[in-house]
Amino acid sequence: MVVQVESRIYSASFDTDIDIQDEYFTQDGFTYTGLLLGAIQHPPGYVVQQRVDDCGNEEMSNNLQSNMEFGNRKQSNEESSTTFEKQLDEDPWNLSMFDDIQLDQIYDAAPVDKRDQKDEQDKSMDNEDNTDQQREITEEDINIFLNNEKLEAEGVKQDENAENETVNILKPEVGMEFGTREEAHKFFNLYAYNDGFSVSIVSSYRTASKKRNNERQSTVIAKSNCKVEMVVSEKNGLWKITGLHLQHNHALCPQSRFYRSHIYMSDGEKEMIKTMKHCNMPIRDMVAVLAFIRGGMTQLPYNKRKVSNYSSSINREVTNNDMMEVLDWFAMKKKENPGFYHSLDLDENNKVRSVFWADARAILYYDICGDCISFDTTFLTNKYNLPFAPFVGISPHGKTYLFACAFIVNESTQSFEWCFREFKKAMGGKSPISIITDQDKAMGSAIPEIFKDAVHKCCLFHVKKKIDDKGGPLFQANEGLYEEMQDIIDKSLTVHEFESLWQAMINEHNVGHIKIFQDLWKSRKKWVPVYFKNNFFPFIQTTARSEGTNALFKKGVGPQFSMTSFLREYQRIMDNIHATEDQLDHNVVNKKVPEKMYLTRYYIERQAHELYNISIFMKFQNILKDVTRLQIRDEEKGKMYWVFQATNYPIKEHRKRDYLVQVNEETQDYSCICCRFNKDGLL
Template sequence: MGEQCHSHAPLEINFSESEENLISHSPEECKLETDSFDGIDACPVPQRGMVFSSEAEARLYYTKYATQMGFRVMTRTSKKGRDGKVKYLILVCSEITRNASDAARKQYCAARINLTLRKDGTYRINAVTLGHSHELGSHHLLPSDIDMRGKRTLDSEVIDMGVKKISDKNEYRNYLQQERHLIGENGDGEALQRYLVRMQEQDRNFFYAIDLDDFFCVRNVFWADGRSRAAYESFGDVVTVDTTCLSNCYKVPLVTFVGVNHHGQSVLFGCGLLSCEDSEAFAWLFESLLHCMSGVPPQGILTDHCCKAMQKAVETVYPSTRHRWCLSNIMEKLPQIIDGYANNKSLRDRLQNVVYDTPTTNEFEGKWKKIMEDFDLKDNKWLKELFLERHRWAPSFVRGEFWAGMSINPHSENMHAFFDGYVNRQTTLKQFVDQYDNALQYKTEKEYIADIHSSSNTQACVTQSLIERQFQSAYTHAKFLEVQHEFVGKADCNVSVGNGDGSICHYNVIEDVIIEDKPKESVVKVTYNRVDCDVKCNCQLFEFKGILCRHSLAVLSQERVKEVPCKFILDRWRKNIRRKYAYIKTSYGVQHFQPHVQRFEVLCNQFNSIAVAASEFEDTSAFVKDTLYNLKEKLEAWTTLLRNSTHVNVEKCNNMIDWK
């Protein structure tokens, strides 16, 4: 996509729209046969963002519009690339007047459209001027009066709309409004530019990328600070792409990449601004994230289910990444989809039941089809497409893979609300940039408080289970409470032996549940291996969320297991792990972080000076590497002692650890 500017070079871009150099061409250069031209159908007013499948279609569209308005068209400027294709062109009103004070000077009419060739071979209107410096004709021009160029045969369906065949005029108008967002107007561009430059000065790990069009106007932007990039290393396995602000009711065309930290809180990986919502723009944004994160793609990505362009971009840029749709986003739209159907409340309740309370794919499919028959919804296009793509969103289909628990039930945290309270429909880009640090500081402080509570306090157990105590000592408070919820639910589970095959045991766990306000029994199957203490439940809560389910805990209790293997205690949810991003200096640094962040900065500078001195010779370099390796092992032992006790005698630690 166009030109790119990366953060490795200073930002010297004017975010205001560029002025083109006008080159006059005679009307003879613009002639075109118009055998297939239909001057009767109304032609829409040109707007930025309109797209044509070829140069010829763009020319014919503007000529048709000029005909109904009463003026003629000529080419003012065009430029070809090495492949011979026109890279950009400017079509203008052909009216030329003489200056009253200087008859030798020509004055061209201001009306025009600027067109740019895109990578996919289509042409997009980049700028529009509608006003004329003269009176328009009082009647439509005849086809024979129009200046054209070349012979072409055009698709009549494309000609009818100039861009796409969209039957409804309101739908077409909405399409045009959504096709292009303005970035960098009314001082917003200068504010963004100052922010990017300031961040690069304050944060040596700050990254940004800018996508420019052929007129060096900003098309798309991506950025991520050093803390967000480091957080991606710990939690970037699952990423949610929030495109809420791309709606035309928002002034900031913002896209955010969000994940989940060890407390289950949302954590930011990066932000983008998109001028349009096609697959090309999304592909550029995803490639920028990939480049920013050292070429490591997310293992799973969640997006809005409506955006086909985003789905295509994910498949192109992240071919090996699992892609699913945000369930909460789908369920929020459900009421308006079924509004007007008979027994609306009953229909909504049954749809929520089939989504949230069907553990198996077969049960989901059977109940869904029954609802479609009972409420005569077989012709509902939205629900029909939703069912065809059920593997991308339905819990019973996505539970088998790790998604960090994102959007699995109606009470889960909304990942789309990262900038909630800082961005609304009236927020401008300048206002957002001014509030950006405040938003991230609030999130950072929230995480810091959770870290302090998890490390300094102990959440009480609700059972006498040694397994619960195992999770108590390992997990953050938020995640331990989720484990406790399963221990409480274990009381509703009854274990019965199904069958066994040597060391492999198969159990049926009968759970008492409430569905639609009625008590029912749910039966799940659990497999347990007595050799390696491996347990697997077909509810797949652990696979999806990384939390052992109540059914597995019931079987482990039946087997008298006192401690679970380490693989069931994920590092992702641990409270005593040092995570790199907590030591990264940022412009929104929390005051409480300053001591260890400052120590980190001082040590890094010392290590840099050591590296400079040691790297001169192979022997000195090898000596420092060996010394640092041994030092790291001893430091880890020491920090473990300090972390596990509130009162540690330094002299005692020195005696326990051999520093020689």
């Protein structure tokens, strides 16, 4: 930015009776700079005369007016030193070149007639009053000023002459001109930062009339009724300071970074915030990085709230072509891998109602480990407020895996049927063996229509949460009821055991008339674990994996984000999932569990290590560790055994249970009443 400003010409005058010949100025090596700095001796007999004014200040009386003009203007004196000219052209704002000039000891170089002296002084005063000469304020000048302020804060001693000169340049004066109104505002704001107050544009108006009877609308909240103002007016394409008042009625806070007008975030910092946002970096970490680059929190010209607001606004913009960008993203993924699948549900007006997509690699994973899926919906992930429905499963390493995603128009049975139908189509017509959801009735109606052979189980966590929410006072009034109910739900080994113990509990505590227990009994075959002990639900009893996936998305997107922003977050999450799976696949081939990490000397543990990958083997070890609390009793040697918890085990059971294990030594078949192998795929 180059700001044109009008300034006064610094001048001084002095007298001399010495008649200096032209030969003195034409001698070899003569320069005015050398004469000023003392490198060239003044003529013999030359005497400096000074006088003191009424205030005690020394001022020079000389017949020669010395003009020091800054900027890139051409030197008026054609006989000036070429050395001085070159230095001024290379760095016109380098104030250090004037550090050694003693303004109170400038020598006269030629005799001047008294009448000419008087005319010259009148001309100088007239120039000062009219301020008819200009100088420029550049970005370099502003940077020098800010750098001096920084060095002063660090305790580095600065040249007072250079510092005062820079401050004077940055001080507004009537008559200064600027290229645009924004340049004027920026200049005054910089002055306010140095002086210690905040500024704002109070009013702005355009008129062709010289009479202004209309009332101005102010946007400033007056706190101290301070009258400081700078008025700029536009004329002939330039903005000129026409009014100025700099007297404050309040205390100042020089260089305070907390004033609103001084809050500033560079374009580079904004780009860095975008990068950190795409990396899902928390706001506190963003602020820490930005502060480190600036040199500490005290050097940061904005606060955490400013960073948070900008971070939230990155993807908040509402664009009319959002769906076109989504289609372009789908086309790009399809081009990268033809196995990518997507589908749109359109209404009668050809508007998009629902969106479904599945990654090509996810489709391959589903063919390997898609027997069991978890399905749940969540809100507040996009600006359209469409429910987000991820299809979540378990990878070969026991980790959560995302098979497909959908945005549906609502949570009706028709919407779920469309979503399930597209999922089945994307997966080559293969339906899951088992599916777990919450107790949503629309889901429950749609699942048997599309996944006809799938076993549908409701989330145990949601059922228990409803019991806790509705039955709190009841459990407080019936001591032992809550513990008894939890034991029956979680530990029952057979359907007969569950149903008989449940009825006994109802009768003992006399709660059969209470609606919550009636509803639980009617829906028991949808949520009680014992009814699903022979079905494949590996390491899963709830929709926690779905809820964890929803929470993972909500860390990076929210209700203000567009669909394209959500797809970028989806791709980032899928990349992380695949990176984890690739690392675990690498470990299977290249890593083995060391001998010292085995828990027992049983051969079955070594055999499991050969059959399972490392992640599943560690789950098997946890089960094997739990087996050490059990003891065995022969019922029929070689055919039937009873397994039970040791009586001296410190953690007591709520109800003692024996586990029946049946053995066929000829076929080497083993079956336990707990059916863990059937449910989890582990012995």
